[in-house]
Amino acid sequence: MKVGIVFGISELANPKDFEKKASEFITSLASEFDVVGGFFISTKADFKEAKATVNFNEVDTIVIYPLTGGTEGALKEFTVYRRPVVVYGDPFNNSLAAGIELREYFRERLVPSTLVKNFNELRAALLGYDDMRETLDRFLKMRIGLIGRVSPWLINEKFELPYTRISLKKFYEYYDAVTDEEGWNAVEGIVSKAAEIKEPDRKALVKAGRIYVTIGRILEEYNLDGFTIGCFDLIGKIGSTPCLALAMFNARGVPAACEGELNSLLGMMIVQRFFGKPAFMGNVADYGESHLILAHCTAPLIGRYVLRSHFESGTGVGVDVQLPKGKASLLKMRGRKAVVAGVEVVGQEHSNMRCRTQVKLRVEDAVDFIDGTLGNHHLLVYVEGEELADLLSELGFEVMLY
Structure with missing residues (x-):
């Protein structure tokens, strides 16, 4: 197991006073693990020097030892590596206080982080991460993309994970390079399998296909595993929406979220990566004592579907998908918190006053669920609730299971 080690020391402290302690710590660690690093970090400039010397992306776990307080600002920079962290604190020089602060910082950014205060605890933490290496790698190494911006009405959106931002200017450059023929070829099979086509004409379908091809090329260039797009901004520019493309x-099997929401995208990516299932991202449209209705204009094409326009704008190509009935779960994520509820898909609705795909769910104590959830968008996933909650807990989320 390859372990990176860095020490934090205040700019007010004398490094020579800590050289023996650091040397003995490295020697003990190196007796059982493959150790790299060993830098003293006091400033962001020190972090940059360490970064240039050792590729911490190649280690399995990073051990961070704040030898003194006042080191949090520089040591927090190691979140960029998205590797599991063990924070070692001792009872002297405000080491433990700094360690607690650092552990919380890493956890808020969904980097698995454990605080220990002796070598036996350190060994156990490292071996525990080694046992979970495959699971953690599948989570931590996901490449996330945002095309455009987060929609301004998502007032609770907070996202601390690294992601790739692609401007709408870049999107339009790709879109302009896609021909109408390429657009039609991309959606021709989807059109032929539709149970019905209501509002969209061929021109709208071609635009939807061009959007699909455009996003595919962006995913390939930026090597993304999933993406979200600020979809409403496309309406004024090209008179279409990405609903069908999503x-x-x-x-x-490529997670795709709308409205630029990164938290929902992360949930979709976790469900796809660990369970091989797509997710339906929906608005809460209505609820009662034991039911809830989700609605949106895009949904994975995993059932009979009708091609419609986008509800709010009347443009583009939305989808009305008949999602399968049966047991499922609702998932809402925001930051390091997640809410999971076991539900049953019981049917569809077709109100002209809602987004196109409308699914009715049986939810025990739906009123309590709505009172305790974390915001609007929820994911409907065909995964057992307890199994999903257990995985999220392993990945470091604080989970409320209904």
Whole structure:
């Protein structure tokens, strides 16, 4: 197991006073693990020097030892590596106080982080991370993309994980390079399998296909595992929406979220990566004592579907998908918190006053669930609730299971 080690020391402290302690610590660690690093970090400049010397992306776990207080600002920079962290604190020089602060910082950014205060605890933590290496790697190494911006009405959106931002200017450059023929070829099969086509004409379908091809090329260039897009901004520029493209990507196993929401995207990526299932991202449209209705204009094409326009704008190509009945779960994520509820898909609704795909769920104590959830968008996933909650807990989320 390859372990990176860094020490934090205040700019007010004398490094020579801590050289023996650091040397003995490295020697003990190196007797059982493959150790790299060993830098003293006081400033962000020190972090940059360490970064240039050792590639911490190649270690399995990073051990961070704040030898003194006042080191949090520099040591927090190691979140960039998205590797599990063990924070070692001792009872002297405000080491433990700094360690607690650092552990919380890493956890808030969904980097698995454990605080220990002796070598036996350190060994156990490292071996525990080694046992979970495959699971953690699948989570921590996901490449996330945002095309455009987060929609301004998502007032509770907070996202601390690293992601790749692609501007709408870049999107339009790709879109302009896609021909109408390429657009039609991309959606022709989807059109032929539709149970019905209501509002969209061929021109709208071609635009939807061009959007799909455009996003596919962006995913390839930026090596993304999933993406979200600020979809409403496309309406004024090209008179279309990406609803159909998102439905197609989700159906083929590429997580795709709308409205630029990164938290929902993360949930979709976790469910796809660990359970091989697409997710339906929906608005809460209504609820009662024991039911809840989710609605949105895009949904994975995993059932009979009708091609419609986008509800709010009347443009583009939305989808009305008949999602399968049966047991499922609702998932809402925000930051390091997650809410999970076991539900049953019992049917569809077709109100003209809601987004196109409308699914009715049986939810025990739906009123309590609505009172305790974390915001609007929820993911409907065909995964057992306890199994999903257990995985999220392993990945470091604080989970409320209904």
